[in-house]
Amino acid sequence: MKFVDEYRTEDGAAQFLRAIETTVTRPWTLMEICGGQTHTLIKFGIDQMLPRAITLVHGPGCPVCVTPLELIDRAIAIARRPDVIFTSFGDMLRVPGSESDLLSVKAQGGEVRMVYSPLDAVKLAQQNPEKEVVFFAVGFETTAPPNAMAVFQARQWGLKNFSILCSHVLVPPAMEAILGSPRNLVQGFLAAGHVCAVMGYQEYEPLAPKYHAPIVVTGFEPLDLLQGIYMAVKALEEGRATVENQYTRAVTRAGNISAQKLVRQVFAVTDRQWRGIGKIPNSGLRLQPEFAAFDAETRFAVGDISATESAVCIAGEIMQGLKKPHHCPVFGAACTPEHPVGAPMVSPEGACAAYHRYGRGFSA
Amino acid sequence: MSNAPNIFGGMCPIPIKDYPTITLAHGGGGRLTQMLIEQMFEPAFRNPALQILHDGAIFRATGRLAFSTDSFVVSPLFFPGGNIGSLAIHGTVNDLAMCGAQPLALAAGFILEEGLPMADLWQIVQSMRRAADTAGASIVTGDTKVVDKGKGDGIYINISGVGAIPDGVDIAPTRARPGDVILINGDIARHGIAVMSVREGLEFGTTLASDSAALNHLTARVLAAGGADVHVLRDPTRGGPASALNEIAGQAGVGIELDEKAIPVRESVRGACEILGFDPLYVANEGKMLAIVAPEQVGAVLAAMKAHPDGKEAAIIGRVVAAHPGRVLLRSRIGGQRVVDMLSGEQLPRIC
Numbered sequence: 001m002k003f004v005d006e007y008r009t010e011d012g013a014a015q016f017l018r019a020i021e022t023t024v025t026r027p028w029t030l031m032e033i034c035g036g037q038t039h040t041l042i043k044f045g046i047d048q049m050l051p052r053a054i055t056l057v058h059g060p061g062c063p064v065c066v067t068p069l070e071l072i073d074r075a076i077a078i079a080r081r082p083d084v085i086f087t088s089f090g091d092m093l094r095v096p097g098s099e100s101d102l103l104s105v106k107a108q109g110g111e112v113r114m115v116y117s118p119l120d121a122v123k124l125a126q127q128n129p130e131k132e133v134v135f136f137a138v139g140f141e142t143t144a145p146p147n148a149m150a151v152f153q154a155r156q157w158g159l160k161n162f163s164i165l166c167s168h169v170l171v172p173p174a175m176e177a178i179l180g181s182p183r184n185l186v187q188g189f190l191a192a193g194h195v196c197a198v199m200g201y202q203e204y205e206p207l208a209p210k211y212h213a214p215i216v217v218t219g220f221e222p223l224d225l226l227q228g229i230y231m232a233v234k235a236l237e238e239g240r241a242t243v244e245n246q247y248t249r250a251v252t253r254a255g256n257i258s259a260q261k262l263v264r265q266v267f268a269v270t271d272r273q274w275r276g277i278g279k280i281p282n283s284g285l286r287l288q289p290e291f292a293a294f295d296a297e298t299r300f301a302v303g304d305i306s307a308t309e310s311a312v313c314i315a316g317e318i319m320q321g322l323k324k325p326h327h328c329p330v331f332g333a334a335c336t337p338e339h340p341v342g343a344p345m346v347s348p349e350g351a352c353a354a355y356h357r358y359g360r361g362f363s364a
Numbered sequence: 365m366s367n368a369p370n371i372f373g374g375m376c377p378i379p380i381k382d383y384p385t386i387t388l389a390h391g392g393g394g395r396l397t398q399m400l401i402e403q404m405f406e407p408a409f410r411n412p413a414l415q416i417l418h419d420g421a422i423f424r425a426t427g428r429l430a431f432s433t434d435s436f437v438v439s440p441l442f443f444p445g446g447n448i449g450s451l452a453i454h455g456t457v458n459d460l461a462m463c464g465a466q467p468l469a470l471a472a473g474f475i476l477e478e479g480l481p482m483a484d485l486w487q488i489v490q491s492m493r494r495a496a497d498t499a500g501a502s503i504v505t506g507d508t509k510v511v512d513k514g515k516g517d518g519i520y521i522n523i524s525g526v527g528a529i530p531d532g533v534d535i536a537p538t539r540a541r542p543g544d545v546i547l548i549n550g551d552i553a554r555h556g557i558a559v560m561s562v563r564e565g566l567e568f569g570t571t572l573a574s575d576s577a578a579l580n581h582l583t584a585r586v587l588a589a590g591g592a593d594v595h596v597l598r599d600p601t602r603g604g605p606a607s608a609l610n611e612i613a614g615q616a617g618v619g620i621e622l623d624e625k626a627i628p629v630r631e632s633v634r635g636a637c638e639i640l641g642f643d644p645l646y647v648a649n650e651g652k653m654l655a656i657v658a659p660e661q662v663g664a665v666l667a668a669m670k671a672h673p674d675g676k677e678a679a680i681i682g683r684v685v686a687a688h689p690g691r692v693l694l695r696s697r698i699g700g701q702r703v704v705d706m707l708s709g710e711q712l713p714r715i716c
Contacts, residue, residue, distance in 0.1 A: 009697075010697065012698075045696050338708045358705070
């Protein structure tokens, strides 16, 4: 398969592994930002093929994992209303809120539908004028343009029965929060290639020298990741703290200008709560005042719903690279994919779920 | 009597002018039920046992028997490569085949939803007949109920079946032993992705058709070639080969090692899985079988599979080992290793 097979060859992997081995002279800790990258690393066994000197820690780039508990509770409160069709991407449906999840709401008679695009939700609103259609708009800069387009189109079509429950988050402020923490262990980053395909990588250019951490824009296939790791290790060994682009087939320095323009038109930057990490200033998106009518949180008056996180779950420390999933006291015991305590065990891209599913951190 | 032409060939025997859809009266046990049986089911499934129209079928059997049942609630009812009718026959015939049996008799239970188009039922019944004929199986008894509109999904079908196991055949998941080789009869995940792409309205440029098929003729060849050295047969339906092999590893107390490169997956199916974030190892199949065979007979069994139309792309995908009992490990395409675990639920398409 084109654009896939050529990035999954055993020979290519062996070449990059040799290059990494001959370059590395001391221990380094790298963080891949995106949950998709975490998944590839573990699924293909890359974490176990690397020299022991290289430690990979897994970043906060899984939208399911960082969506705050109270937002799930708000989604559930809206989805329970008989006048609502609540739409979401598939992997948000199983995420537990304080007491329930969206799949259970569906089982109890709520109209919860999985969609593949926010534009499908807009179409549903058009087809069901007697219903309120709400889309659960979560994700990073990657999903912001289609979600912005959905709101934009709903306004163009004059739809009064469409709204979004918005929990958009942004990568660079989270990276800065991790790098700026006195406990930080991360020495180099693999930046999320798909985020950069939209946003470019100029935003990262001040971060790398400020925190002396090289940042390599990296793709999602096994050889992309191995090359990204090689480039980060080489930069660290040579004492360079610059931004480099491994994912040149998808990413330019400026990114997708028209997508960025649309996002700015519909969304404004705001402070955002990250599940397990806490509030990060200027780390999220909310609707611009001119699109406020499409905000489900105000339309259904669910803004007051709050929630308390599990006290035992160490998801926040895992997503900041301070700990690994199997360092958690409840990993694999009280917390499993069947009964997740924290969000990284729910989403298939969460670090805990990846470790559990692919048998990392268990004694053989 | 006016017969409406059927676009799929043949004539629907129920006067569609009078009854274009299923009504509650078709399940009421009265004249309309009788008409449905006599004009729809009986002519399609005609065989000596069925013609008696008795409360049950009576037939002779000797030796060891396999008995299985499976219910079908697939949505949509029609998908490229088949429909709920053909799928139902294949499902139960294959369950019997995986016991090493050849089907002797099938029973069909229909739950129809009021409002089901009669033409749809006709098409489904015709597909069942063709699938049963291909498998060499007979539907000897059945039952029909009708539920109120809104209480069903058009049609649900249950097929139970009895099959005869030839002497010398000994198939059981517990017989998998270290050294055995794992074969599959062709590419995986095609059926599951085909059904899902219709259900979810996904378009992938090319139309994916289900490869649903009855495997009893293929298992007969496999058993003829491998005899008692064929230790386990399993059709990796829901949960895919990953779940089936995990079950076998657990039941036999053995480890299993797979080679990702050796597992056949069509390019279009791989593409769809990549887009949706699915692992083809967990996608449902119907028409695929895993065979776990002692190493001495692997060549003969592989050749027997490849000689059959449903096994042309057969491949060796892994082996049974003594290490890590109960666990399935996979050597990834790039040479790394991972555990292939059971999934806790369905695979859900991911956000990005």
